Structure formats: structure tokens, C-alpha cells
Amino acid sequence: MSTSIKDSGDCDACESQAATEAAPLYNRPGQPALAYRIGTHSRFFQRMLARLPREFLPDGEFAGTRPLAALSTRGTEDLSIAMLDAWATAADVLTFYQERIANEGFLRTATERRSVLELARQLGYELKPGVAASTYLVFTVETAPGAPSRVQVPVGVQVLSIPGQDARPQTFETTEALEARAEWNLLRVPRTQAQPLMRGEDTLYLRGLQPGIQPGDALLLVGEERESQPGSEQWDLRWVKTVKQVSNPKEPELNHTVVTWEPGLGSESPRMDPADHPRAFVLRLRGNLFGYNAPSFKAMPDEVKQRYNPDYRPGDARFTQWPQFENTTAVQGIVDLDREYPTLVHGSWVALWKSRYLELYRITDIQPWAREDFTMTAKVTRLTFDTNEHLSYFPLRSTVVLAQSEELPIGEMPRTDAVQGDSIELDRAVAGLEPKHVLLIEGRTLVDGQSGEWLRQVVALDRAEALPDGRTRLVLQEPLAAPLARDTVLIHGNVAPSTHGETVREVLGGGDGSRTHQRFVLRKPPLTYVAAPTDTGGESTLELRVNGVLWKEVPTLFGQDERAEVYMVRLQDDGAVVVTFGDGVSGARLPTGQENITAVYRSGIGPEGEVDSGQLALLKVRPLGIREVNNPLPATGAAAPESRDEARDNAPASVLTLRRVVSLQDYEDFASTFAGIGKAQAADLTNGERILVHVTVAAHNGEPVEPGTQLHESLEEALRAHHDPVRQFALSSYERIHFAVEARLRLDARYLPEDVLARAEAALREAFSFERRQFAQAVSGAEVIRVLQDVPGVVMVDLERLHPTTPFIPEQKLFSVIRARGARWERTLLRPAQLLLLDPSLQGERRGVTLVHDLEVSP
Known part of the structure; x- marks a missing residue:
């Protein structure tokens, strides 16, 4: 044993005042981590050093003595002190992991996803596997000659996306069968309407571009009233004021010509209404009656006057006009024009115009005629009219003949009213549209009469009604979200829902009746979950069969009958999907067999499936008769597998409602934990007539949750199934x-x-x-x-x-x-x-x- 560096017999270390016991631990509430360590290396080491001189032997020959009190060294090079240092290191490591284990035992402080997963399972909560994006596919049926007009699009038709930069193509599959028809490719609303040619009207819309009518032309509007009754005055002749040609290169069938005049149709004196259903004619010829240019009788020499009128006496002022200069054939309904007019035809209209007075006649006979009178000789055109009424009112000199009537095709006037509400009239008759048929309607919104954003909305048909004018009216199950500009509205009739994910068929293996809780791993994760009106908002696409018999997926095997043909699915922390069967007590064991466990499921999930509109355009296998496919709406509603932090918040919330949505907080908790939903807020609203709960939601990525999308429909249906039926609720995107x-x-x-x-x-x-x-x-x-x-x-x-x-x-x-x-x-x-x-x-x-x-x- 080494000696102290001090020569003194006193030991400073022996007099250390360091605490020999660990201080009690205290954790304030709401902290993100637990303090669970009773010490670190330095504290353990100091406490052991402090206790060295105080340790005594409890029994034996030297009972009650303190043999280590004389140990004066505290240097780590001493073997005794080194051993304490080693034990302090071991205690430091053990307490570190003890603290980590303690933190992993609580939902708020756990840092590993596996810990959160296992803690959530104690509440009966499984980390959400995510949900696949969904959208609607619009199919176009081939219209070439010989192509089938009806095409059956089955469930599972696969469509690939056109990937963007640094992206991979995604596969979508139809989830419902569709009978597509060529006539449903594109349905349109009427862009025009019949013209109300009533009293006071001063505008006429002609079909197509009519270059043959110019300002100043005579325009005749005449109907069945005058055609059937020659004496009828229900007709109008007006002088054209303006002519405007409106061309639409993209839709030539909408080309039209706008003609205006003054005054409006009808007459006040005498009061007469215009024709009910008139035809329009332009009178292209302006002519005269024979004799309009005859020399003045008063200027003729007396011998000429006496030759034409034997009763004439020189200086007699009574004889100022040629004899029979008035229209003597008027009583027979006959007039002679001033020359030959070969363009006049039988049945055409002629208007005689004198000052402000007009009369309309119809030609019943045309004869070339030679006439000599009034010192003139000419080849004329003799017309016989359908009536002689007022024909004598028109003198030879001052009458203008308006003839050569050419019919103009009356069109319909443009409709500018908005398409809105739950009733839409089509521009033609469309057969076969049944209730619940899915339609995709798009167009530009109207805000205070101004064009707004482009709106695309999926709606279901309530019924289709045949109209007397040969058109079809669609009555929708819900109104359009906003008024749409009529000239932008398009209705797609061949629409099928689809979700992200590719179908996989595989053999999992063989069953062994001697084993309990037999497990299999799917070879192509991730397993696709689609939006559904369940408690969690998702539903598995896995179908598992044992010896060809479909077994049922259950949340847990606990409580299952010993013969129940069930299995449970667990998502591992590494993303693997494990299928577990029963043990013969909780759920049936698998029967023994060779490769008798088969699975059909879809692979693909999460935000990578949220492709933009127009990207889904590549059919893997093109159904016969389908020309193309597209997605006018972007794919939405996807959610990635639930993260650790999300599960930390959602797991406790899942047990708050207990599948009963009653309070406002219940509505918020249920909606916010629904797969694909990022935020939710509930509020009680009243408009003075009724009280309802309004739930505002947003998708997990901040996008809106539009009505008609699978996520919106699934959440609404799930709320309807679990909420208090006495209360009304409404669901809207933020x-x-x-x-x-x-x-x-x-x-x-x-x-x-x-x-x-x-x-x-x-x-x-x-x-x-x-x-x-x-x-x-x-x-x-x-x-x-x-x-x-x-x-x-x-x-x-x-x-x-x-x-x-x-x-x-x-x-x-x-x-x-x-x-x-x-x-x-x-x-x-x-x-x-x-x-x-x-x-x-x-x-x-x-x-x-x-x-x-x-x-x-x-x-």
C-alpha cells in the first residue's frame, strides 16, 4: 500500500464532510424526462471515499473496530482506491441504464418507438400504420368507329404515375368496378338558350358566322301566323343597326353572329305583338315598280298627252298624270317590277315600302313580262302575291320593293348564369345514369361575378330526369361547393375511385399444428391501409387464407375462442409486418400443411403516394376499349406510419372517447386521432333555428380535406357511427x-x-x-x-x-x-x-x- 504524500499522521480525507448517502430524488411534474439516477461516477466515488474511515466490522474477533480508518491515501494509484474507482464506474453505468429504462417505462418520457408501441398496447392502442393516398380516376372510352361503346373496368386496374424529378412511379388501383360509356366521356351543360323574341327585343343571335348580313340590311322576322293567314300583321321588318361576329376557335359550334336594330319588335299603333316563333330573313334586293322612272305627264307635249288620253284638251289642268298610272293590277294581287329579277323565287317574301308604311307579301307566281307603257318599253318581272290587301296603297314612283328573301339560321343566345346548387341541366339527353353514379365536376368559380379559382368536386348522383326539350337534368346528392362559370364547366362521367398500392400475391408458408402462435412475415412491406370509417381511420388490405379458407384479422388474440379462425397483424419497429396466429386457447392453431398459408395484400403507403393532378396516366394493362386515363384531382389523404411523438399524444386520447363521441372534446379527440387528419377543432354553433356541432379539420400535411375525398367521407361516416344521434354535426375543411x-x-x-x-x-x-x-x-x-x-x-x-x-x-x-x-x-x-x-x-x-x-x- 502506498503512503500519503503528506508526512503528517493526520488524514485530511478522513475529515471530509462529503455526504455518505444519496440525496432523495424529486421530479417536478410535466418534465420531458425523469431524473432517476442516484449518482454519477464522481458522486459515487466521493461517497465511498467518505465512508472508508467510518466502516466497522460487525462481528468476529475485531468486531466494532474500524480497520480502514488508518488508510490515509486517496490516490487512485492505490489498489484499494482503484477498486473503489472501478465500482464507481460500474455504478455510473448501471444507474445510467437504470434511468433510461425508467424513462422508457412512461409514455411522456419514452424515447424509443418500441417503448411507445408497447406502452400504447397496454391501452389497447396500436401505432397507426399510416394510410394510403386516394384519388379518382377518369377513364376515356375510345370513340373510333368499331370500338365498343361500353367498357367494363374491373376492380384492381393498375395505373402508374409519371414521376417527377428524383421521384419513383407510384401504383394506384381502382377500388370499385365501373361500366364506362363513350357518351359519358365528357358531359356538358347548355351554353345557349332559346331567344325570347318578344315585344321590345332589339337583338337577334344567328347560328354561325354570317358574313352576308351587313348594317343597313332589311331584316324580316315572320312566323306561322303570317304564313297561314295572309292578312296577319304579326311580323316585323327592321333595318340592321350593328352586326357582330363572335368566333370560338376551340368550339366552332358556338360561333354566332349578333344582329341589333331599332326600334324593338312589335308595334304600338296599331298594337301588334311579334311572331311567336319567327323565322329570320334578310331581304337582299332593293327594286322598284315598273313606271317609277316614267317621264312626267305634265311635261309631255299636248299631242303626246292626247295620244295617251283621248279626253285630254289643251290647257285642261285636270289631266296631270298618265292614264292608269296607278297600280291597276293591284286588285288581282299582281305587281310589275321595273326589270327582270331572275333571283326571285316562288314562295319568297316581298315587302313594299312607302315612306313609313310597310306591307308584306309572299310570291305565289313569277312571270317574265314585256310591258310598253308611259312611253317606255321594258322586260319586267310580274309577281303574283298571296294577297292583294292594301296593295293599291303603293304608288309606282315612291314605292321601294324589298325582295329576294334569304333565310338566316336563328341560333340560341349565350347563357351566362352560373351553374350552382344540386341540379344541373345537360345539353343533351344522356341515358343510363343511375342513382349513386359518381361524377367529377370541374369549372372556374364565380365570386361577385368575377372568375375565381378552378374547382374540381366529386359528387354522387341522386337521380337523372328526362326533360321535355330532350335534355337530361342531373340531381346531385349534395350541392356544388361554389357557383361555377357556365362556359368552363366540364362533367366527367366515367369516374372510379382508386387508392395507392400494388396488389401482391404470395405464399407465406405451411402451417404446423404442433406449434403455438405461429408467425409469418410479409415479404413486400409496407402493407397498404386505406381510409375507412373505422375508429382509427384505416383498414388493412390483407386477405389471408388457410387451405383456401379466409381467416379474419382481429386487433388482439386475447379473448378469442379456441377454434376461432383469426390472426393479428403487428408492425415491427423496423417496418416489418408480422402475422401471428393463435395457440389453441386464444384463437385456433394453424392446421398442418404444405404451403397452405396464402396472402393477398397491397404494398405501398404514405405521403409518397400523394401525386399531383394529371400524373396518373399510364395503364399497366389497358382494358379493351379504354383510350386513356387521368386524375384531375391530386391524390390526398395519405399519412405516414405514426411516429413516436405522434403516438405519445394520440394513445391517451384514444381512450378518452371510448368509441362514444358526445362532448366537443370527444369530437376533437376522435377527429384528430383519425388517420390522415392533422388538426381538428369542434364548436357549438347556432343560427337561431338549430344547434349543431361543427368540426373543422386539416390533413396531416396542411392540405384541405375536401368533400368527396375518401378521407372526408370516411371521417364523416365514422363520426356518424359513433356520435350522439341526438346531436347534429357538420364536417368542413379549414x-x-x-x-x-x-x-x-x-x-x-x-x-x-x-x-x-x-x-x-x-x-x-x-x-x-x-x-x-x-x-x-x-x-x-x-x-x-x-x-x-x-x-x-x-x-x-x-x-x-x-x-x-x-x-x-x-x-x-x-x-x-x-x-x-x-x-x-x-x-x-x-x-x-x-x-x-x-x-x-x-x-x-x-x-x-x-x-x-x-x-x-x-x-
């Missing part, structure tokens, strides 16, 4: 609004300014991100300043602007507080809760964060 920040910072001169500014912007975006904010949570200037002030290198913050960008406020202002609203009634509309986030845009006038520095402060 409303996202944004704000922007502009601040001037003073920085510590020791830091690089660009690094500080980058950290400051990152801090703001983290503090006001989807993960950190709650529904209806306001943002204050003080909160923004606190976040910036906590960034290393920031000395002072001058907040210059804080303002909403939804809706955008051009004149940026400094708001002390920007508020977000909770769920509410707005008149008759039910509005969801708002989530106020920092504007994600980084460019232009709507830049979300603007940070500058004007002064660096030296330390």
Missing part, C-alpha cells in the same frame, strides 16, 4: 389565410448579417407554420417581435408592417393584432375555422417576409 411581415433589425456586429437574416426568416416561418399554429389563433405584433428577438445576433427589432394578405391589402399597414375566426354562421352559410399562417410566397409585392438591417451594433 380556411387558410395568410399575413406578411416587414421589420428592420439591428444586428450584433460579430455576426454575418446574411446569416442572421436567414435565421430570423427561418424562425418566423417555423413559429407561424401549420404545425405550430391552431385554428382561430391570432397573431400579434408582440409575438412577431419576440420570435425575432430570440434569434442570436438580433439586438433590436423595429416592426414596420404586419398585415393580412388574404384578402390582399395593397396599402400595407401595421396591425397590432391580426385575428383568425372560428367556425361560424355567415347568414345561411356555415363557414369553417380559419388558420392564420405566414404567407409562403417569397416574390413580388406579396412577399411574406421582408427583413432588412440598417445598423450593426458593436459589442
